[in-house]
Amino acid sequence: MDNKQKIIHRDIKSANILLSENWEAKIADFGLSRFHPINHTKSTIITNNVVGTRVYWDPEYERTGNLKKESDVYSFGVVLFEVLTGKLAYDSVYTNENEKGLAPIVQQHVKKGTITEMIDPNLKEENTFTLSKGPNQDSLNTFLLIGHRCLAEKQAERPTMKVVIKELVKALKFQETYKDNRRISLEEILNATQGFSDKNIIGKGGFGKVYGGEIIRANGPTPIAVKRLDRQFGQGEREFLIEVEVLFEYKHENIIGLVGYCDENGEKILVYEYASNGSLDRHLGDASITWTKRLKIGIDIATGLDFLHGGGYPVIHRDVKSANILLNDDWKAKITDFGLSMITPLNNEIDFVIDNVAGTPGYCDPLYIERGFLTRESDIGLQ
Template structure:
């Protein structure tokens, strides 16, 4: 016990804190003994504590007392009760805990004021605590509690759950997928795993079973056992399981909760609770799986509570009345679920849904937008799953028109208007359909932006933005195919419709933050630097141009790598024109100079067979001191080779071309095509995308009201951005290296679409950074898309 001396407290201090264990201080009794509330004086001042006094008449003794100290001194988690002190004097054995002002969970099961949302949060807290015990990261021991029940779950002043009473717990190795221990079966009737009770074989799935019982208690608002006079009792767990099997959970749900529960939240909760009670241990979920499902149930519940406050049920019913097919719903939250998934209205020609803020969205079919003379160009759906029966595919003239009428838009919301279509090239993440467009009586045409591919398989190109002041609007949009667009002639787009989606400024801001280059100032305040040095960093330091790194401390090495360093070939003792650094997440970043990636000879692409040349210039603003200037070429060809030690394994990397435009960019076209293939496996891996080298056209902003207007336009993947060092960069490729090869090799090219050249373009090199997801979600009918 010497290692725990710092937790010892004198008996006189506890007697003073509890008024000598006064009756009015008694707050509970359990298998260990009685629990008293006390006010203890310590260095921090007066604190409220719970003092658990061992009573050997209840069956527990020194073993359970010592085990509690051992467990809680080593296991620290926000969802485990905290042991503050203990006392050993004479026969007295007392444990002093943090005080949980709301007592144990079993006292609140039948309290209608404890809402369904609060109950979900309590269950998630229990699951987090048990997951910590079952799957420890920093210790080599797994803890199996053996006595999970609602009376052993304490609730603090914020109703946060704390797992308590570790006197019966067992310890096993954590470096095994399953831990089986043999012991005399102990626990509480009704909560104890039947397999453990029958065989004596204990596993972490035994705790899962007990937790499943607690989940049912939370849902039913009652303990799992009914007690009768004479000490008789009846376990209700088997009856609860039967009600689930027969789809009769309404018979057992606590009456005070039924009106609060969202149907999907309740279904998710009850399903995972039922799975915990499976007789076969291998069929029971892990605590990680349980926690995930409970968090989904909470998110769904909170989503519907927020939407219920922002949406008018009577208006919802009027929209539902216009559905193409009769909607059957049992509650307001059920109707909200249908709206989140989306419904067809107006004879199946408009798709209506709401987002997680309750804002209305519309997708108006192309069939409804075209004139009667253009209906000859309607074709049945043969490509991605559509909301409608027909697509519009214009084949004859370079001009077409869509007349769009909205009906359900939310007032005072900024909308993005998208053209939704299928280009037939779903393997290309960024693709531009070359057309110009204008709305209503506007004289000037706008140029189309790069279209992004959504999760639903449809491509979207942003047309314009506006802020609504009412529900219904009329737009007459003219489209004009650009000249020399061979791509369009070969495969004209199949248009699904025009989409009106609210502009999500919060998501845009987060996306911009995600895609900022990691050039943060490195300060000595980074307290976790010791855990962030990447694997193999000493070998990388040997390739550094500087030799003083051998005298540096690990902390100095970390900050050097965060800042970045030049690399050299250890054999030739010369610079390789490479730069290495790590980002704030300790992922490796790498940059190759133009000298390393641009070749004098073509790379085997059939249409790039002629010899090319570069003009090399010294430029102080370059990381490598020199840049390559292009001259009279309509393509840029690349070949690159990277050591796998310079990239983080299992990481998807984005490849950025770092460049500067010449002063006179009037001759530059906006759009170019990129093609890359990698040679780190037996098969070639090819990728293709369309990008801009110039600043792309911005989404036009329509001012329909003088009172409101969108604050800014969005940035789209495939558009360049200005770096903090003054250079421009554009993502041209994504790949995942294979660290089983000596080198990772790839080649590729960037080619103009209309035979113009890159004369005067300055290339500094290519930079490889961990890819950051840039996805603007479009709802595909899956509730998990909204929860993300």
């Protein structure tokens, strides 16, 4: 600051960051801080008294006694990875492996390319029907890069805090605009479907009508399927957000692709990739569908379900049926309609959740109907 002495905090750590009621962070506890004299021309303060909390210590400061503002940068880098991992730097999961705690473990994972394994599992949990439950790839990459630079062994290799702020702001913007990049205006959808003309209807479901159309993208006209949700049929905010969340986060060749969505003027609209052969229920009993082709369709559906069930937070579809299987022009099957889906905490220790029964009569798992026990196997019975 102009006309004021610079301060090196010397004990930056999560315990010294206080949060107001609106989650604004404030640095506290300046008992170990050092003023940098105004007339001191060198950027380094040499001291034999290394203080602070060991797992946050700048390694060069610890080794040489050379104290610089970059020492705080290092400590802040440790805090950034505490924020990412959800664990304190001195958590036993780290100190049992290395007495210096989190920082050297981060360095090891960066070298091995496995740093994403350290992300707090809570960032991957379903976040009460919002459109953002965890970091998107661009935001995460930006965060990891600047966090790792803060942890450079040598003070001279660390960024300034101005650079750190710039990169963290960039990471925030990536996160905030991530799903906005998939927003499609109501005007564009009206143009694509000729104002939701009945001539463009290609399907109807329990939650509304599906229209065929075409939108213009950088690579030219793109055929789309537009599902316009009708609330009078029971499709609400919750189901809309769940479907958007699932299709954003769980991408696979046997899951229908989400081109975008519209949440404008009371409309809830989902825009999918176009599957030219429609839904499987329309082709049942079709003599032209050979046994080989039927087997391949079955394999595609099973592969899609295996992907959904096998993630860190498995998705149970809850409404697998022929009408929710779409077929593209080469008859590849894709699972669609995730409005009733549930992102679950299932793992090796928890193999079921209890929930209100949802789905289509005739396809529902009997155990799920009788007792409300929802498992991965509930979808398997549906298939």
